[in-house]
Amino acid sequence: MKKNFLLTSLMMLLVIILAACSSSESSSGTEAGNASGNANEKTEKTDSKEKQVVTFWHSMGGAGQEALNSIVESYNSSQDEIQVNAEYQGTYDESLTKFNAVAGSDSSPTMIQTFEIGTKAMINSGQIVPIQEFIDSDGYDMSGLEENIVNYYSLDGTFYSMPFNSSTPVMYYNKDAFEAAGLDPEAAPETFEEIIEANKAITKANPKMKGFALQAYGWLWEQLLANQGALLLNNDNGRSDTPTEIGWSEEEGKSIFNWVKQMVDDGTFANYGTNGDNMVAGFLAGDVAMFLQSSASSRDVIDNAPFEVGIAYLPHPEAKERQGVVIGGASLWMVDGKSEEEQKAAWEFMKYLQTPEVQAQWHVGTGYFAINPAAYEQQVVKDAHAEKPQLQVTVDQLQDTKPSFATQGALMDMLPEGRKIMETALESVYNGGDVDEAYGTAIEQFNAAIEKANAARGE
Amino acid sequence: MSMSNPGIPSSTEITEISFENVKKKQRVKSFTKGMLFLLPSIVLFGAFLFYPLFKTMYLSFFLTNARGETTVFVGLQNYIEMFTSPIFHQSMKSTFLFVLYTVPTTIIIALLLAVLANEKLKGIGFFRTIFSSTMGISVAAASVFWLYMFHPSIGFLNQILSLFGVESIGWLTDPKWALIAVAVTTIWMNLGFTFLVLLGGLQSIDSYLYESADIDGAGYFHKLRRITIPMLSPTLFFVITVTIINAFQTFGQIDILTQGGPQNSTNLIVYSIYREAFTNYQFGTASAQAIVLFIIILIMTIIQFKLGERKVHYQ
Known part of the structure; x- marks a missing residue:
């Protein structure tokens, strides 16, 4: 009798687990991503309820992830209005697949990093807000950025996404x-x-x-x-x-x-x-x-x-x-359907990422370019180039590039x-x-x- | 009965009708009861198997955008393109070769190990644990482990080969070897589970059969052929079916080891479906391939049940 009862309850449990598993299948990927997110970010998130939370999906593994996490951390501690949660979502392909699955729902991020060849697909998807809207309303000046990078990401004079990590x-x-x-x-x-x-x-x-x-x-x-x-x-x-x-x-x-x-x-x-x-x-x-x-x-x-x-x-x-x-690498996209405050907050973070100090740190920490050439004047970069002249070569190659459709x-x-x-x-x-x-x-x-x-x- | 007794037609008719009625009522009742019992599985299967199945069929007649929404109805165009595509032919060929490489080898090795581990020896528990240990290793972990074994220059396998003065093999980069390399990984991974199931089957064979055979003076191999294999046949049948289905649905090790390369030689059908859907965003083509996979597995399973049932000996 007891054995039977045990067996039935076990079966019931299995059915429930099965149902739960299947129904959450589509979102389990994102949950796994959340879980793998930085642990300290999680704790910060709980004690800062009034802050505007920005969810940032990225695809930086290894040294890139370390560099990015430290940038996000220093941004979060530099002010007390915006809380950026950086979440690693696997490779660009994987992240894009997840994004397509959740786009338009509450689980979608505020901003997402996507590789350069996904640019057209993102524009066609109808799930994003062109960055140009924020540039215009904010009067932000994009001309300070590296010319070749601006060439790639502006289409007919419109910026759809914010350049971020570029490499060649x-x-x-x-x-x-x-x-x-x-x-x-x-x-x-x-x-x-x-x-x-x-x-x-x-x-x-x-x-x-x-x-x-x-x-x-x-x-x-x-x-x-x-x-x-x-x-x-x-x-x-x-x-x-x-x-x-x-x-x-x-x-x-x-x-x-x-x-x-x-x-x-x-x-x-x-x-x-x-x-x-x-x-x-x-x-x-x-x-x-x-x-x-x-x-x-x-x-x-x-x-x-x-x-x-x-x-x-x-x-x-x-x-x-x-x-x-x-230009290879990726840019940051603003996702449609989020509240205005949330998008504004994400925009603030995007601007922060373009500052010479952050770009200098990013360039030295990874080998990606500084999108903002002013970063090369920073002392960190000068020191790094003196110590590792090879890093300089990558910058030179980009600046020697002849602008053309090719x-x-x-x-x-x-x-x-x-x-x-x-x-x-x-x-x-x-x-x-x-x-x-x-x-x-x-x-x-x-x-x-x-x-x-x-x-x-x-x- | 009513025909033979025309004098009192109305009463018999009534009883007959009510008899039919009761029968009908009972049938309805037992049907509802049955349905109630089946309801949980019908709901679950419906939501997670039948609905996706029909949706896949529907999608296979369309072209889609990146979000998987249908855009243009193309009829059978996806199927026609698929069957004329050399990439799909390659994919089918690789899939069948892969099944051929992995299924018999896995089962034979697992059976050998199970027969060995079924002997009553001191410390046999240790060996049983070792033999079944690959069951506890995830596909991802096992694949990464083998990825390093297969590394072209610093990998363990090529280092062994170079010790014997043999030229190193491009395990995962040479199209002649890649499928074999993936098959070896898969066999290793599946061995634990297959071994465990077969060992369980062996242990449930009644020992009196062996005792009577001993009295009759049967030798070891005679007992193996006449008692062990027939008594094990239900388990073997189960293991074969499951291994074949698994082999057709191989994905994880491909994704980690080769990504379908080199030259699509390891682009097994499930990986091909994944690539169509999530790299190329052609959900229509992917759905058409999924339907083909479904039909293949369906046919294989039917054949197995038809053939298998004749040979399987249930106690």
Whole structure:
């Protein structure tokens, strides 16, 4: 009898748990995110009920999260009207997915950080308030910000989101390995052809070390195109009209594939697939001498390498002049449907993030740029640049960039899909696949994806 | 009865009608009672299984925007595109290969371990714990652990290989190896659960069967083939069904180890659905793929029940 009773109650409990689990499925992701939020922020939240709370979803892990948390903390303690709760929501993709699920409900955040290729999707979503409204009503001056960053984020003179963390790709190289191979560690190779030659010297000096690693990462593909002055999408990268097909020429696209193919054939190419962490680990372990990666990792890489790390500009084919890079990284979006006070508070925080002091701290702590060039005049930055001149390179590369539609970057809502397509194509070349075939398939799929995205919008 | 007795038609008719009535009433009553018992599961299944199922079917005929709202009705276009897409073909091929790699291997290894661990030896509890320990490890933790094992240069596996002078293998970057690497991870992860269920099955076999066989002078392998396997067949049947369904629905280890790469060689169907829906925001295409997965699993399960029931020996 007792046993039966126990069993039934257990069953009942199970049913209740099951029901509870399923019904909260859609919001469980956000709850997990909340839970992982900073513990001290939680306690602060409870003893400050009158403060205007701003929920800030971000995607900064590792060193970036530490730097961001300390900025948020110092903002919260600097005044007593606004309480910012920074919540880590996973990668940009994951965070965007969660946002789409909760948008328009009470669980949606006040502001969200989204990557640059999500710009068009966010505008089309109808869930955001253009930042321009706040700029106008507040009379805020955006002209103080870095010119290239302003170029990317303003569309027809309107700011939809507030630039925040911007980075560009740079080439990291192992100076000790360069020296061992008899290369000049202060003059990194600048073109694809020079890299091929340097690779041979490095592998000859140390057969255990590969010369170059290119992560199969669509973002790097976009950057290598832009550096040649090539467009990713037609209609001026989607800035003058909705794109209908790819914008680069066969010569521009294939130069990258052929370069990779050459290195693979030489046996000087290290294949880490799509995994950036493995690539960095391989670099730090001395398995590969050069790789391309976001400048945002520079602090991590320099601090952890047991050898001297050099940072250089993104390479380009010899036949093309270097045009510079597209702003990568992310911006902050104001979410629609929140109270005016809450949005105002978020706006105040956004402005705080642009101040030279905060930007200086951010730049030094991570390797992202200072959005506000005035930050470079701050003593912290000067000291850091003196100590780690590599950080300076990332800034120079951005400021040397020639403004054009190519370096302004593309706008389209199917860009994440496009990246995957290019990654697959690059991987097939890494594994000895035929260049023409891989390239041809990729173009076909890329154009089909553009077509489908246009069709889905019902225009 | 009423026909044979026309003299008193009205009374018999009445009793007959009331008899029918009572029968009907009772049927209604027992139906309501049955429904009441079923209500909790109908509500739960309806809300969390049937409604999503029909919604998925509905979505598969549309194109959607980033929030998953339908925009354009395209009829069967999503299905046509899917069946003509080389990426989907690759995905189906990988999925079936993956099932083929993981299911038999998992069950054979788990069965071997279970038979070993079923022996009454000193300290066997220790081994039983070790063998079933992977059950306590989450998919995420196990995948990260294997991710480091598979690391191209500093990974444990490649270091062992280099000790023997074998050239290192791009476990997760070479399309020839990636699916095998993911399969190895999955087998390792599923082993604990399968082992535990099979061991439970073994222990519930009555020992008198073995005693009579001993008296008859049957050898170890004879007993294994004639007693252990037949008596274990209901458990084996359960384990096979569950493992196959799990293999079709593999997601976590793919997401962490390869993200479907290299060259889509590990883009198993559930990962492909995830990517369509949450990276490409094509919920229509994703729904069409989900329907295909549903049909495949449905067919597999029906086949298993038809074939399995004949072979399974319930005591």
